[in-house]
Amino acid sequence: MKDPALxxxxxxxxxxxxxxxxxxxxxxxxxxxxTNGRPWTLEQVAVALRGDWQENLVYLxxxxxxxxxxxxxxxxxxxxxxxxFYSKRLLEDERSRSVWKAQKQRQRAEKKRSLSTQLSTRSSSSSSSSSSxxxxxxxxxxxxxxxxxxxxxxxxxxxxxFQDVFLSHWAxxxxxxxxxxxxxxxxxxxxxxxxxVPPQFYEAKRDVETRENAQVNNRRAPL
Numbered sequence: 004m005k006d007p008a009l010x011x012x013x014x015x016x017x018x019x020x021x022x023x024x025x026x027x028x029x030x031x032x033x034x035x036x037x038t039n040g041r042p043w044t045l046e047q048v049a050v051a052l053r054g055d056w057q058e059n060l061v062y063l064x065x066x067x068x069x070x071x072x073x074x075x076x077x078x079x080x081x082x083x084x085x086x087x088f089y090s091k092r093l094l095e096d097e098r099s100r101s102v103w104k105a106q107k108q109r110q111r112a113e114k115k116r117s118l119s120t121q122l123s124t125r126s127s128s129s130s131s132s133s134s135s136x137x138x139x140x141x142x143x144x145x146x147x148x149x150x151x152x153x154x155x156x157x158x159x160x161x162x163x164x165f166q167d168v169f170l171s172h173w174a175x176x177x178x179x180x181x182x183x184x185x186x187x188x189x190x191x192x193x194x195x196x197x198x199x200v201p202p203q204f205y206e207a208k209r210d211v212e213t214r215e216n217a218q219v220n221n222r223r224a225p226l
Contacts, residue, residue, distance in 0.1 A: 019062040034093035042087035161201040
């Protein structure tokens with residue numbers, strides 16, 4: 004528990020704060036407790052939480068008193084966020100996710116422009132251009148097939164953002180790095196940036212861990 008202010012709160016208040024963070028995460032304006040342009044009152048937050056609202060209200064007042072639950076400062080230029088309860092951590096995570104997503108979009112755009120430039124410089128010969136496209140496409144398909152084959156799948160699965168993260172870690176693997184390490188890094192990266200990991204990826208990770216553990220045991224077995 005890194006927040007000293009939260010550390011001095013009662014166990015009940017800490018549990019209520021976790022539920023408040025869930026509400027803030029699901030809010031239309033992530034990180035804030037706002038509905039229809041109006042900030043929530045403590046009473047509204049207490050009612051929205053699980054359990055007895057009066058007990059929740061006591062814990063909420065404790066969180067406010069200890070400086071854990073704060074209201075955003077009044078901002079004339081942004082009245083929708085003024086005086087609304089908010090989470091600094093969620094806002095920072097959302098900004099990081101937006102920056103990461105923008106970087107990925109720029110990288111894809113640059114990759115497309117680079118590919119277009121390569122093809123245009125070779126347009127003097129239609130046959131050579133066709134061959135270049137085929138080689139680029141084949142190499143990408145081979146890398147993708149190799150990555151998913153290593154975890155037991157003949158075809159790629161999951162949405163594009165998840166695949167990009169997994170293939171990025173696969174391309175950056177070092178030497179004989181365990182496949183489970185690559186998968187774990189992929190899961191952590193996706194969780195950091197709020198990218199959904201397909202259920203079959205978790206299942207595949209368990210299967211790969213079993214296989215790699217068996218390999219380790221075989222190496223240790225006495226002759």
